[in-house]
Amino acid sequence: MEAIGLSFVDWIIIFIYFIFVLGIGFYLKRYTTSDEDFFLAGRKNSAWVAGLAFLSANLGALELLGMTGNTFKYGMYVAHFYWIGAIPAMLFLALYMMPFYYSSRIKSVPGYLKLRFDEKTRVLNAISFGFMTVLVSGINLYAMALVLHTFFGWNWDVSMWVSAATVAVYVSLSGLMSAIFTEIIQFFLIWFGLFLVTALGIIEIGSLQEIFNRIPEAYSTLWSTSSDPTQNGMLVTWGGIVLGLGFVLSFGYWTTDFLVVQRAFSAKDMRSARMAPVIASFFKMAMPFIVIFGGLIALVLSRDPNSGFHLLHDGGKVNYDSALPMLIARYYPSGLVGLGVTALLAGFMAGQAGNISAFNTVWTYDIYQSVINKKASSAHLLWMGRVATVAGVLISLVTAYWAKSMPTIMDYMQAIFSWVNAPLFATMLLGMFIKWITPNGAFWGLLAGMGSSFTLFLAVKFAWIEKSTITLSSVASDMAANFWRAWWAWLICFGVTIVVSLFTQKKPEKELVGLVKGLTQETVDQPVPLLRKPEFWAVISLIILVVFNIYFW
């Protein structure tokens, strides 16, 4: 595999980015004096800062290389991850769940489980979340090493260790605030660094319509081939998309994953916290312009023998994740290459920083303070947060080597999410909206959901059962199996939670005030103009979502 050379100017741009993020870490350290500053960025961010950070925390390796590569592999169906697989959940979080999260002044999602249920449910979720987070952080490291290896021919080990050390330094200096600052810088770098790739691709091919004309129907539509899995690139039915991705995986991730929700917690007031996911939803809907269209452009070019474009190969296998880097190499001259590479690096590093900042919070508050040292002072917790940051980075380094052996980054991510987030969403949904759900019901339901998801994963992986058994169709891709596994895990958690709750002791209602709908006074924002209401913008977002789905049907 031939490495793409960088010019002196490209190196200067990459170097400037590293200096910037490290400099921000040192600059913000002086404002990080308490545990609340370190873990919650002082709860003083505007809706825009919280909203862009909310989105950017999700813009890691998954979004850039994984999604572009998967579009090459599966076609337009990958756009479901951005539309039905994100927007309804983000709006649900903003309108219905954020009032409970924000008004209870919790510091983490497991913290809510402690208040609503009990300590054992909190610790179970904290441990599984911590485990998942370092695994995902490892993916970011792997993806970063892939880019460095692809472009510069750098050694895998050196790439991973250098980037991990940088993240460890700036997150341990100022915690969530530096993670949020670098996430927002990353947001702008990604748009400026990668938007141009798609724009130039469309110019070269002729038009957006021409792109769709040149690819098979199975790759160019969003819903019209979803009734028969053999007719679409992802080999999935609409049922798998709606139930697995659109409902369970999406709601599980966007409404309960502390990595993203933590950014909304950093908002200065309730309205800002509710606006954060709504603002993020607009930019989330726009991301397919870069990653989905980028993947389709790569697909069109690779099908044209005269274009000279091809993806890289590793050991005889197509490396789908090389689609975006190869487009950058095709269009970008020196200077712009530096920007494109920096955008990718920023995406990976900010994604990793996001995972580590969520991990250090959950470890410190929900495991260390909850189980090991209940009387820890603010200064001690601040110290522990910094130690957890370094430890989290080291653990994620180990997981990065495991991530390298999976076929594509995206499949790996979805597998992990369906173990942890899918059942958790059932627990949260029942806990927030039904008052008779009991602590034991939540605990055993969560355990059963997580256990069943993991068991199904192993069963399919080692061929104990056929993939088609869980996907309810004769053919299915790994992605389809992930969607359906998430659905079954959610359903099992939902059912077990309800059944166990019917036979176990309930919490007194007075302890549930502010945590459960029906026992909580509806929080009404101060009278604000229509244009400042989260509900108004949520409706606009939903209308755009519907229009996109109809247009690309």
Place this chain on the structure above:
Amino acid sequence: MSKEMKIMKPIWYFVGLMLMTIGGIILITGLYHLFTPRASAKVLAELYPDIWWGGIMLLVGVVFFVLSLRAVAKQTKADR
């Protein structure tokens, strides 16, 4: 904690600085290669994407930078 320390520069200040710096470098590089053509041209090189894209980044960066400085100045005045 001194008064100066209390006023933290907003994120938009850093965004502006970053876009200005990188945009400026890309624009200058593009202009340089306008007169000193590269040995091997990329696809669509005739559109000079580095020149106009670098210019747009620079402009956006200046807007963010100036607006954030004005916001900091306003905040400082209000605190006094």
